[in-house]
Amino acid sequence: MVYLFLLSIPIVGLLIIRAFYRDFAGLGEWLWFQDEYDIISQGIENFGQSSYLYIQAIHVIGVVVWFAGLFYIGRLFVYHKEASRRPEQERKILEEQFTIMERRLWYAITWPGLCITMIFGTLMLLYIGLPPWIHTKLGLVVLLVGYHLYCGRLRKQLEEGTCRWNGRLLRMFNEVPALLLVAIVFIVVLKDLLSWTVLLIILALLAISILVTIRWYARYRKSVAL
Numbered sequence: 001m002v003y004l005f006l007l008s009i010p011i012v013g014l015l016i017i018r019a020f021y022r023d024f025a026g027l028g029e030w031l032w033f034q035d036e037y038d039i040i041s042q043g044i045e046n047f048g049q050s051s052y053l054y055i056q057a058i059h060v061i062g063v064v065v066w067f068a069g070l071f072y073i074g075r076l077f078v079y080h081k082e083a084s085r086r087p088e089q090e091r092k093i094l095e096e097q098f099t100i101m102e103r104r105l106w107y108a109i110t111w112p113g114l115c116i117t118m119i120f121g122t123l124m125l126l127y128i129g130l131p132p133w134i135h136t137k138l139g140l141v142v143l144l145v146g147y148h149l150y151c152g153r154l155r156k157q158l159e160e161g162t163c164r165w166n167g168r169l170l171r172m173f174n175e176v177p178a179l180l181l182v183a184i185v186f187i188v189v190l191k192d193l194l195s196w197t198v199l200l201i202i203l204a205l206l207a208i209s210i211l212v213t214i215r216w217y218a219r220y221r222k223s224v225a226l
Contacts, residue, residue, distance in 0.1 A: 052127045055120050062116030066148075067181060069110030073151055074174030076102050080158050082167045099159050106155055114148060133191045137184055144180050168218060175210045179203055 076098055083094035121141075128134070154170075157163035165173070186199050 052124070055123045055127070059117060059120035059124055062113055062118075062120060064113075065109060066113030066117050067177060069105055069113050070144075070148065070151065070177045071174070073102060073105050073110060073155070074170070074177070076105065077151075077154055077158060078167050078170045078174065081163065081165065081170055095161075102155050102158070106152065110148070110151075114145070131191070133187055133194070137187045140180055140184050140187070144177065144184075147176055147180070168214065171214050171217075172211070175207075175214075178210070179207060182206060 080095065080098035080102065083091055083098060085091075086094060125134070154163060154165070154173075183199065183203060186202070187194055
């Protein structure tokens with residue numbers, strides 16, 4: 001994630017240069033490196049024309065990192081909670097290990113992913129404005145941020161041993177970002193062509209499939225334990 005932040009520095013710098021370089025367009029005439037200056041100026045001009053694509057690319061990378069963190073930390077929550085049913089000595093070792101893994105994942109992957117997504121997503125809005133479909137996407141992003149913050153609360157509760165959720169509830173909770181991801185992708189790709197009826201049917205089928213799978217897995221584990 002540090003590399004992504006470092007990558008953003010020259011891009012933002014080029015955007016600033018792109019915004020002001022026209023004021024110095026005649027400077028090259030007074031410099032002995034006229035040819036080199038022209039090449040640099042042309043490069044800045046080309047970057048300015050494609051800067052939105054660079055911003056969009058980093059935004060997508062941030063989204064991938066953010067969702068990876070959300071999916072994985074939800075799974076760690078399940079394992080962390082289920083470790084409480086282990087024998088005392090094994091339970092302490094597992095809970096300590098999961099606490100460390102959750103903390104590192106939270107601060108090294110999940111939070112940086114959110115920050116990159118928000119920063120470059122905001123820059124994209126400066127280019128495209130607020131078309132009708134973007135309002136729905138932003139609403140879902142707000143829900144996703146709320147989910148993110150609640151994950152932070154659950155992480156603290158698990159670390160302190162005060163979480164009252166069982167493993168099954170945590171499994172269902174872990175699937176929430178999957179539903180939001182599907183909805184956001186359809187909205188971004190189809191935009192104003194999106195059929196809300198079709199999207200709701202897809203989300204309903206996906207939710208039912210998830211619930212059935214979770215229930216089947218619970219029965220399977222119970223039968224194996226017996």
